[in-house]
Amino acid sequence: MKHCDKCNITIETKQQYCPLCHQVLSGESNADARETYPDYISPRRMFLPTTKKVILFLTILSIVILIVINWADFDGRYWSLIPIGGIIYFWFLVRVGLFSKRNIGFRFASLTVLLILLLILIDYEGQSQIHGWSIDYMLPLLLMTCNLAISATIWIRLLDYRDYFLYLLVIILFSLAPIILVLTGITTVSWPAIAAFGVAIAILLFIVFFFPKKIKEEIKKRFHA
């Protein structure tokens, strides 16, 4: 036991100073005495912080340069949006798709939605003569792929099914959009939309028939107020 004459306290430690007044402690600590609390360990270094900083700097710099060139040489078209969209999508792909520990349903759904938006941008801002391929083909087919991917995930990791249910429902709802575009005559090619619709309805029916209670409960949880 050590003793601080100034504060008149006893303390069991190998440190030399009183924690209250920082004066030197008198007395000897017991031979088998241990510190009550652990020593300091400096926090783990983040994953290559310099590399991340350099890449982020280059990304923002290139976005600024693209905007400046587009603006200086403006001919009525916002072509810089395409490479900027590509860069932003790349960042999401790395951050959310590869390095994130978030729910895989969320990652599938958000990356699909972003990819669709990027493809629509390329479709309508690009110089190609043919427009509409993104909405005609890519939108329904990507949603369908995403639907199947999340369903497969649930099938494989049945234990955590509740984590993915909501994202599956959202994508199923989205998959009904292409069929509306076909019915209103905005798109002319109908087979991808019908295929996506069919898959979505099939999965939805499967859930409603085989997991009616679970889906009800999941909705109750997510929407309680």
Next chain:
Amino acid sequence: MNQKLTDWFKLDNSGKIFPEVSNQRETNTFRVQVALTEEVDSDILQMATEGILERYPMFKVRMKHGMFWNYLDYNTKPFLIQPMTHEVCSALNPRENNCYLFKVLYRNNMIAIEMFHSLADGGGVVMLLQSLVYEYLKLKGYNVTPDNIIKTKYERPVAEEYEDANEKYYNAKNRKHVPEQRAYRIKGTMLPDNLTGLISGTMDTGKVLELARSKNLTMTEYFSALAMDVIYNTQIRYRTHLKSNQAPVKIFVPVNLRKHFPSETLRNFSNFVKTNLVLDRDDITLEELFEHTHESFQNGMIKEELIRKMSENVAFEKNVLLRFMPYFIKRYALKIGYNMLGMKLNTMSMTNIGRVVFPPSMEPYIKDVTAAVAAGKYNAVNCAILSYKDQLKISFTRSILETNIEREFFRHFTEKGLDLKVESNFVEEFV
């Protein structure tokens, strides 16, 4: 009672605000820690924890976002105990923690639980820790008995343990909002890297109680008044002309409502009383502060007043506008509201967990019990008090480097001739 009846829980009234306003510095976690008389075996502790979590489904949860509110959903991932590090009441990292909202830590002869305040308050954690230590000692092969003090894993959980008692006892007619003034903030040098300093002192319960009784005060009243006096002497006195020193010093003391209302809940069920006095003279004495503290605690403890404070919070939560605001907007509303109103209303929080009782068969294995609450930017020094057998343990946590508040607080007792044994995590050596 079927324990699989429900596998998700709504957050309780006080629990709803914490996820939005917590970060690396304001962690809103707290710790209760037991020192055994022998080394802790981490494998047995892991087994004990797993067994106990089946008894307490309330704690086997993770937080998820809903459309309008967060909620607690059953966690399928395994719970892992961790060795104690230098961090005290640090923010919970969902990655290393499998999204659980509490940690079980071990070191040498200590077992500690660090809990996020959304899930439970001090009362609930003490119950969990008692069960955990019981289960641990049982698995070690000792002959210990629960004696109706401890909930063992062989019992079934009951519904009362999960109830949101605030909602049960609130009264919509008694919910007047009383505006409050911003409190004095303790000044000091912030510790880097969100470090937290911990200094605890152990004294004899009987002698301290005698001291408080001689002034006709309860122990909590005595400590709160003393804390005000220490803050006054170290930070305010002779500098009262400064604008920042003219704010009232408010010591926030949580009140365990389980003692005032019949409830067995494990979730948050506490309210508070506060001292509230502007210390703008140069000749304030401790006696004066005793009087003020006694009076404000007596008034705060009246049942109508407790219900009013409870209803004020519940009414806020039941506000239709807030209730049906989508979560991603609401979280910012709560954050801004709390920054403007809630965070700066206290100078220091002083939690008195009270007496922790173990069955006589367990007492030979338990050396002492400690509690600690997180300290942040606005409550730079916090205090947690707890007694076990005849030991009274007062633990100060701080987010600043200076220790003069702790020093003067403890010197008050040593000058009166009490024996004081100190423990510290020596945070000043870290930087």
